[in-house]
Amino acid sequence: MSKQPQVRIYTSSYCPYCVRAEQLLQARGVTDLRRFNVDNDPALRAEMMQITGRRTVPQIFIGDYHVGGCDDLHALDAAGSLMPLLNGNQD
DSSP: OOOOOOEEEEEOTTOHHHHHHHHHHHHTTOOOEEEEEOTTOHHHHHHHHHHHSOOSSOEEEETTEEEESHHHHHHHHHTTOHHHHHTTOOO
């Protein structure tokens, strides 16, 4: 079995979409979720925007793959593509 890729999420406090995304990831077995709170860190928010081209949170990465936001994550799950990504299949 391949090692689970690192899951990173750019987040902010009191963000219901961030909570929903984290809940889905945890329900799918993610135990090592790296959170980057952009609330009081303009440099981190700028980094997120540079990497993703987006200014909203959450912004989710599975390994090197940019999933997008909460709706993107749920769509990926509904399409049956989330678990393969979480299992290390990023083809």
